[in-house]
Amino acid sequence: MSDSAVPDFFDRFAMRAVTSAQLDAVLDEDAPPLTILFLWGRDCPNCDIAKRALLARPDRFHWPAVRWLHDNVYDDEAMAHRFGLHGIPVFFVFRGARKIGRITSWPGPEAFVEAIDKQIAELQT
Template identity: 70%
Template sequence: MQRVHEATLDAALADTAQPLTVLFLWGRDCPNCDIAKRAMLLAKERFQWEPVRWLHDNVYEDPAMATRFGLHGIPAFFVFAGQRKLGRITSWPGAQPFVEAIERQLAHLAET
């Protein structure tokens, strides 16, 4: 995962080397963030797709990012195609629903 900040996000999204970007917004001492991280670390291969790039930011250290996306809670995941926001996954739905949501976005991109 590549670390970004609110000030660098637009430049990172402008890099379209990979067609889909997942932005993971989290914070320290956030139990649901820790659950999500643990799930992603325990089964890394489940969360790695060739055309997907991961970005992340600790919104407690970067409150401008939380403001930009109107966050009311974390973790929050935003899915982008280039700079266009495709969707949002709020909270941690569990590994299987998360994987299915990303794979639906990948399938939709492949159709277009």
């Protein structure tokens, strides 16, 4: 379910919905080397800021080496507990099934892209 402030976000920015119960199996799938898991909540103002930034320049946030997943942690409290969340939005970066990073809150488009570009560059070394 999307929130009221950015109701068409997931129609316009392709992310696969996943639940806590599904996450391990999804991370084990054959997929691009990196996965970004976007944990958000309905009617979360800070989540809306991130969504609007992603929609403003969606091309900046699509990398061939990355797949996007998302979960509304208000509807899936198990996911929030799994990662010990104290606030949203939060973005977890995985290489395969291994968590390699966490971006807490929305750092802005430049910092976000820089962090993901760094992880992609490390894949090539």
